[in-house]
Amino acid sequence: MRRALLLAGLLAALVAPAAAQAPPNWSEDEIRAVGRHGPWPPPAVRDPSNRVSGTPAGIALGEHLFNDPRLSGDGRMSCATCHQAGRDWSDGQPKGIGTVPLDRRTPSLWNVGYGHWFGWDGAGDSLWAQSIRPIVDPREMANAAARVGRLLREDGQLACGYRRAFGVSPGADDEQLLVDAAKALAAFQETLVSPRTAFDDFRDALVGGDRQAMARYGASEQRGLRFFVEAGNCSTCHFGPRFTNGEFGDVGIPFFVRPGEVDSGRLGGLARLFDSPFNLLGRYNDDTTGASARRTRHVQRLHANFGEFRVPGLRQVGRAGAYMHNGSVGTLEEVVRHYSEVSPDRLHSDGTPLVRPLGMSPQQSTDLVAFLRSLDAEPPPRPAPPPLCP
Amino acid sequence: MRLLIVCLSLVVAAGMARADQELPIFDAHMHYSHDAWTVVPPKEVVEILKKAGVKRAMVSSSNNEGTRMLQDVAPDVIVPELRPYRSRGELSTWVRDPTVLPFLADLLSKRKYVAIGEFHVFGADADLPNMRGVVELAKKYGLYLHSHSDADAVTRHFQQDPGARVLWAHSGFERPEKVREMLRRYPNLWCDLAFLTSHALNGKVAPGWRETFLEFPDRFVVGTDTFTPERWHYVVEHARWSRQWLADLPPDVARKIAYENGDRLFGGAR
Numbered sequence: 104m105r106r107a108l109l110l111a112g113l114l115a116a117l118v119a120p121a122a123a124q125a126p127p128n129w130s131e132d133e134i135r136a137v138g139r140h141g142p143w144p145p146p147a148v149r150d151p152s153n154r155v156s157g158t159p160a161g162i163a164l165g166e167h168l169f170n171d172p173r174l175s176g177d178g179r180m181s182c183a184t185c186h187q188a189g190r191d192w193s194d195g196q197p198k199g200i201g202t203v204p205l206d207r208r209t210p211s212l213w214n215v216g217y218g219h220w221f222g223w224d225g226a227g228d229s230l231w232a233q234s235i236r237p238i239v240d241p242r243e244m245a246n247a248a249a250r251v252g253r254l255l256r257e258d259g260q261l262a263c264g265y266r267r268a269f270g271v272s273p274g275a276d277d278e279q280l281l282v283d284a285a286k287a288l289a290a291f292q293e294t295l296v297s298p299r300t301a302f303d304d305f306r307d308a309l310v311g312g313d314r315q316a317m318a319r320y321g322a323s324e325q326r327g328l329r330f331f332v333e334a335g336n337c338s339t340c341h342f343g344p345r346f347t348n349g350e351f352g353d354v355g356i357p358f359f360v361r362p363g364e365v366d367s368g369r370l371g372g373l374a375r376l377f378d379s380p381f382n383l384l385g386r387y388n389d390d391t392t393g394a395s396a397r398r399t400r401h402v403q404r405l406h407a408n409f410g411e412f413r414v415p416g417l418r419q420v421g422r423a424g425a426y427m428h429n430g431s432v433g434t435l436e437e438v439v440r441h442y443s444e445v446s447p448d449r450l451h452s453d454g455t456p457l458v459r460p461l462g463m464s465p466q467q468s469t470d471l472v473a474f475l476r477s478l479d480a481e482p483p484p485r486p487a488p489p490p491l492c493p
Numbered sequence: 494m495r496l497l498i499v500c501l502s503l504v505v506a507a508g509m510a511r512a513d514q515e516l517p518i519f520d521a522h523m524h525y526s527h528d529a530w531t532v533v534p535p536k537e538v539v540e541i542l543k544k545a546g547v548k549r550a551m552v553s554s555s556n557n558e559g560t561r562m563l564q565d566v567a568p569d570v571i572v573p574e575l576r577p578y579r580s581r582g583e584l585s586t587w588v589r590d591p592t593v594l595p596f597l598a599d600l601l602s603k604r605k606y607v608a609i610g611e612f613h614v615f616g617a618d619a620d621l622p623n624m625r626g627v628v629e630l631a632k633k634y635g636l637y638l639h640s641h642s643d644a645d646a647v648t649r650h651f652q653q654d655p656g657a658r659v660l661w662a663h664s665g666f667e668r669p670e671k672v673r674e675m676l677r678r679y680p681n682l683w684c685d686l687a688f689l690t691s692h693a694l695n696g697k698v699a700p701g702w703r704e705t706f707l708e709f710p711d712r713f714v715v716g717t718d719t720f721t722p723e724r725w726h727y728v729v730e731h732a733r734w735s736r737q738w739l740a741d742l743p744p745d746v747a748r749k750i751a752y753e754n755g756d757r758l759f760g761g762a763r
Contacts, residue, residue: 358723359532365726405690406718409727448528448581449721451688 126322127329134309136332141306141344143418148216148293151390152229152383153286155268156293164264165291166488168284171261173254174238176245177202182237182288185209188485191422192295197430201243206360208430213419216293218349219398223412223428224372225351228399229388230289232381235281251284252277263492282387297418298480302328305477320477326467327474335442335461335471346417346478351408354458355441355449356427358410366429369411373404407451421476435475439468516739516747517548518732519755522611522639522662522687522716525552525559526581529722535566541725542570545732548752551716551759553611553639555581557600572759574639575606577627581720584613587623594626601634607759610639611662619646620653628653637759639685644675651679660714660758663688669701676709683758686750687716693738703742710746714755715739 129137147157155161168174172181185199186192192212199205207223215221216230227233237243238251255261255273265273268287273280301320305328308316331337342348351369358366376382376399383396390396412428426432432441443463450456463471525538533541542550553574554560563571577587577597587593597609609631614624619642631638632654640647641662650657664672664684669692676682686692692702706713717724717731739747 357721362532363537363726365723367727370727370730403690403694406688406727406731410721410723446582447585448526451718451720 126320126325129309129329133329133332136338137306137328138310139343140332140338140346141303141310143299143303143306143344144296145217145344147296150216150229150231150289150293150395151392152388152395153231153289154389155283155286155290158268158290160264160267161269161287161290162294163291163488163491164261164268165287165289167261167264167491168288169291170488171254173258174244174246174251174284176247176250180244182234182244185237186212190424191419191482193423195424197425197433199243201237201240202245203242205242206366207428208425210415211419211423212292212295213297214345214416215295216289217345218347220349220351220372220413222372224368224375225413226372226375226379228376228383229395230292231282231285232379232383232387234285234288234292235381238281238285248277248281252280255280255284260491267492279387282381285381286389298482300418300478300480302474302477321473323470323473324477325474327470327472328477330463330467330471331474336457337442339457340414341417346420347414349414351411351413352457353407353411353450354427355445356412356429356431357449358412358429360429365410367409368428369408369413370404373402373408376402417475418478419480421479435472436468439463439471439475443468515546516736517752518546518715518735519752519759520547520550520716520728520732521660521714521755521759522685522718523550523552524576524581524611524719525554525563526720526722527555527559528581529719529725530559530562532722533725535562538563538725539567539570541728542567545729547728547732549755549759551608551639551755553608555579555583561604572755573604573606574608574610575600575604575636576610577612577623587612588614588618588621589623591623593623594630597627597630601630606634606636608637608639608660610637610660611641612639613641614646615643616645617649619649624649625653628657631657637683644671647675647679647682651681657681659683660685662716663718664713669699669705673705673708676705676712683712683714683754685714685716687718693734693741696737696741698738698741706742706746706750710749711754711757713750714758715750 150156169182172178174181180201185194186209187194194209197208199207199209210223221227221230221233222236227236238246239248252273255265262273265283269283301324305317305320340348340352358368360366381387383399388396421435426435426438432438443461445458445460447456447459450458549570549572551572551574552560552563553576555576555578557576560571560573564573575597577593578584579596583590609627612627618624628638628650637658637660638650639660639662640650642665644665644667647659647661647665650659658681659679661682661684664686666689672684676684692699698706715735717728719725719728735751739751
């Protein structure tokens with residue numbers, strides 16, 4: 104009897120780790136949940152509030168402006184200074200650096216065109232409006248509409264690119280030219296779509312029932328994915344093909360920026376949105392139907408918005424240099440640990456909290472990180488942009 | 494002469510507008526918990542309250558040392574509540590923790606409080622021994638219960654002690670119709686409006702809530718809910734926001750909700 108018990112114990116010890124290493128069997132519900140994170144890539148963006156969105160001439164002008172340091176007040180900083188192609192359209196730093204050190208991390212521009220709120224605080228309701236902010240912010244590029252207008256009028260290449268994009272020569276209205284420059288910048292940024300990943304291949308195989316193709320995706324990644332869509336409830340916020348619902352949340356990250364000062368996040372962002380002459384309710388919206396302004400018309404400031412920041416997409420997430428809105432978390436492993444151990448003290452208990460300490464085992468943490476890294480892929484090299492008007 | 498009258502009227506109107514902006518606030522829902530003490534020191538808290546025009550603040554903290562620290566620097570401003578948590582993390586465990594009732598009884602024997610709370614309890618958990626013990630302690634010491642709970646738990650408080658006085662935190666995050674129903678049923682129920690925005694959008698009182706405030710002008714108080722240290726830096730803006738929507742109510746109702754109810758119910762500071 105004792106021998107039988109010993110044998111059973113040995114078998115259990117052997118089987119348990121093997122089970123932990125095996126890929127999961129996927130239920131119909133889980134397949135549906137995973138399927139919602141694709142297909143990838145989605146159709147190209149076309150922003151109705153931006154008349155040069157999706158146009159080759161608008162994109163070309165935008166790419167040139169994006170790389171042009173003359174867009175900054177002192178002529179030393181371009182958009183590409185912080186949003187570097189070789190660093191996944193960010194800067195690899197925990198926090199951005201403009202004319203002064205900044206309080207937030209430089210967000211990656213991968214897939215930015217698919218959003219509906221822009222910036223960590225959502226102060227922009229269009230990508231073009233958001234693109235104006237760093238140009239004129241004295242802490243960042245510190246430029247002014249007059250200088251941008253002059254640049255577009257006086258530089259032969261840019262003036263030609265403007266004519267091709269907008270169908271007219273740059274006019275005398277500096278603010279209009281600033282907006283148009285931002286619309287071209289937005290048109291370019293909309294083309295920054297991250298490449299397909301190992302996850303996408305697995306997702307398509309899972310949805311299509313292709314077991315052979317499914318087997319090429321690691322067991323750890325599969326277990327991490329299952330945790331992501333099921334027990335972790337991560338996909339509630341990190342939703343859809345981009346792995347973000349595009350909205351805002353307080354995930355328990357402190358938001359003091361220095362003693363006596365906080366970053367109010369979405370609350371301040373909404374105040375800036377409402378005050379902005381460039382929001383979608385204003386005269387620069389090219390969408391005559393008014394449909395694109397619906398969100399802006401109806402959004403309300405809530406107390407909960409204080410200290411909320413935009414839910415970032417997770418594609419290329421493992422390639423980031425730091426995490427969270429303020430770069431306060433250094434590695435992907437630490438991000439996972441944060442969600443495993445987050446203090447419920449910091450989260451308001453209004454109904455069922457979306458964020459709660461997940462209490463993950465080391466194996467679960469390893470699996471989740473493995474899954475998240477499977478959302479990364481090496482992008483193809485970018486050729487230099489051709490001249491605007493050869 | 495007519496010009497003089499017009500000028501005088503303008504001066505009076507301007508004065509009234511200023512007085513309106515400076516409507517004092519009794520903030521009935523504040524916390525000063527352990528993680529706030531160094532990043533927002535007590536003197537800074539008092540400065541913030543002063544800047545916000547908060548004349549009195551009912552404060553609880555985890556642990557209760559924070560409330561004492563604030564009382565020490567501003568005894569005329571701070572109205573103390575006793576919280577059953579030693580750290581904020583106990584909000585989900587306190588109701589089954591056997592050490593909580595002795596902890597509360599000990600503090601009640603040493604210091605004066607006006608309420609026990611804010612505590613979190615939902616549904617049938619309100620019938621657990623700890624919650625029953627808190628209701629008994631409140632009865633014994635004549636204290637309010639500041640309950641972050643659903644309507645079910647509030648009902649259980651009154652079943653345990655029909656004479657209990659309950660301040661319903663966040664008005665239970667309920668719809669105004671439900672809040673009205675509860676206020677009609679329980680004359681010893683009051684509601685705080687902390688963390689709610691549904692009652693006031695763009696400076697206007699929302700339909701449903703307006704009728705509720707007008708039917709029960711003596712039963713509401715405002716609150717900021719400083720549940721994280723950062724939220725102390727929201728107090729000024731929150732007070733400004735409160736004055737904005739209160740200005741959409743008849744002035745006597747606005748005054749009651751802004752501070753008269755708080756003063757009447759919870760008294761001045763000790």
